[in-house]
Amino acid sequence: MRSITSFRAEGNEFVPPSSKDFVLPPIFGDNEFTTKPIFLVLLSVVLLSVFFLMASRKAAIVPSKLQFAGESVYAYVRNDLGKEIIGHEFMRFVPYLFTLFTFILVNNWFGIIPMLQFPTMSRISFAYVLGIITFVVFHYVGIRHHGIVKYLKDILFMPGVPKPVYILLTPIEVATYLIVRPLTISLRLFANMFAGHLLLMIFILGGEHLLQGAIGLKLVSPFAFAFGIALTFFELLVQCLQAYIFTLLTALYIGGALADEH
Amino acid sequence: MTGTLNLVGYGLAAIGPGLAVGMIFSAYINGVARQPEARSVLQPIAFLGFAMAEALALFGLVLAFVL
Numbered sequence: 001m002r003s004i005t006s007f008r009a010e011g012n013e014f015v016p017p018s019s020k021d022f023v024l025p026p027i028f029g030d031n032e033f034t035t036k037p038i039f040l041v042l043l044s045v046v047l048l049s050v051f052f053l054m055a056s057r058k059a060a061i062v063p064s065k066l067q068f069a070g071e072s073v074y075a076y077v078r079n080d081l082g083k084e085i086i087g088h089e090f091m092r093f094v095p096y097l098f099t100l101f102t103f104i105l106v107n108n109w110f111g112i113i114p115m116l117q118f119p120t121m122s123r124i125s126f127a128y129v130l131g132i133i134t135f136v137v138f139h140y141v142g143i144r145h146h147g148i149v150k151y152l153k154d155i156l157f158m159p160g161v162p163k164p165v166y167i168l169l170t171p172i173e174v175a176t177y178l179i180v181r182p183l184t185i186s187l188r189l190f191a192n193m194f195a196g197h198l199l200l201m202i203f204i205l206g207g208e209h210l211l212q213g214a215i216g217l218k219l220v221s222p223f224a225f226a227f228g229i230a231l232t233f234f235e236l237l238v239q240c241l242q243a244y245i246f247t248l249l250t251a252l253y254i255g256g257a258l259a260d261e262h
Numbered sequence: 263m264t265g266t267l268n269l270v271g272y273g274l275a276a277i278g279p280g281l282a283v284g285m286i287f288s289a290y291i292n293g294v295a296r297q298p299e300a301r302s303v304l305q306p307i308a309f310l311g312f313a314m315a316e317a318l319a320l321f322g323l324v325l326a327f328v329l
Contacts, residue, residue, distance in 0.1 A: 019327070084302050184317040191323050249313055252306050 014209045017201035022122055022194070040120045044106040052102075077101050077247065085251040086258065093254055096137065100130065101247040104189065108239035111197055112232050119193040119239070124186070127193075131186030134250045139177075142257030151257075185249050192242045196235045203228035272326035279319035286311045 028034040055070025063071060077098045082090040104121065111119030121127050142151045155177050156170055207224030210217045290308035294301050 085306055180317055184313065184320050187320040187324065188313075188316060191320055245309070245313075248306075248309055252310055255306070 014206070017198055017205060019194075021201065022197075024118070036118055037120045037123045037126065040107065040110050040116065040118060041126065043116075044103060044110070044120070048102050048106055073102065074098060081244075081247050081251045085248070086255040089258060093137075093141075093251070097247050097251055100134075100250060101243055104130070104246055105240065105243040108193060108243055109236075111193060111239060112200075112235050119197055121189050121242075122193040122197050124190045124194075127186040127190040130189070130246070131182045134185060134253065135182035138250070138253040138257045141254055145258050181253060185246060189242050189246050192238055196238055199231055200228060200235060203231060266326075268326040272322045275322040276319050279315050279322075282315035282318075283312055286315060 024036045026032055026034045027036065027039070052070055055066045058064070059067060078090075078094050081097055081101070082094045086093055107120040107126070110116045111122070145151075146154065155173055157166060158169060158173060161169060203224050207221045207228060210221035210224060286308055290304055293304050
């Protein structure tokens with residue numbers, strides 16, 4: 001039986017995983033819309049819909065286990081990410097924050113679920129789409145709340161600052177609101193998922209490669225696998241954290257756009 | 263051995279944001295330890311600062327792959 005690494009490398013050379021390993025071929029024919037990440041996104045939508053429909057179908061005062069699980073996720077997003085940060089108008093944004101949090105969380109989990117094992121967000125286009133939606137939402141909310149003139153004025157000329165400072169501050173503020181915020185919020189998610197997946201690939205493929213080597217190398221390979229397993233749990237932590245940070249930053253940006261003193 | 267020096271450069275460039283993120287969270291932990299009820303006030307500030315500092319590391323990462 002040919003091993004995974006021997007598919008990757010001709011001869012006995014170890015080829016470290018690279019960014020090329022993230023470009024997966026289409027599953028059906030040549031259609032680029034049938035790659036694995038696309039199916040993972042669809043799967044995540046189906047899983048989330050089924051789970052929360054089941055959890056909220058028979059809402060009772062004494063909740064079932066399923067209802068309790070669904071409601072604790074919802075309560076967490078509503079109270080800790082919505083109410084704490086956005087303030088008194090938070091209820092309007094809870095559906096968006098909740099969708100964002102659960103969608104990113106499940107898609108990140110795909111990175112370590114056996115048989116799937118590909119974090120959707122390690123393809124940057126998915127992360128960009130989420131970043132763009134957040135970008136549109138928080139600017140739209142700010143413009144609706146303050147009116148376009150006051151909103152732009154507050155961004156361009158932050159109140160309560162001595163006049164000469166605007167030479168420095170205005171370009172930074174404009175870059176922050178238009179470029180840095182949407183770019184970094186998506187890049188952070190992408191980079192963490194990408195680097196995490198690469199890390200797991202290195203340890204597990206490396207361990208598999210050591211297993212084919214001399215007897216001394218064979219003895220080392222269990223350590224590589226053990227590290228791979230330990231890092232999988234570390235990845236679980238990072239995945240939850242990234243879903244949390246993305247949602248938290250979205251809430252912060254919305255809260256900032258709504259804030260009166262700005 | 264083949265590879266690109268960009269990644270070494272990125273490693274060096276990540277030192278600064280790494281220190282910055284550590285300092286931000288150390289200040290945040292200190293603040294919460296001294297005054298636990300200030301947690302909800304400090305948390306958004308800490309994460310905004312963290313996001314800003316990490317943005318620099320992310321720019322480095324992008325340039326390491328693009329250049």
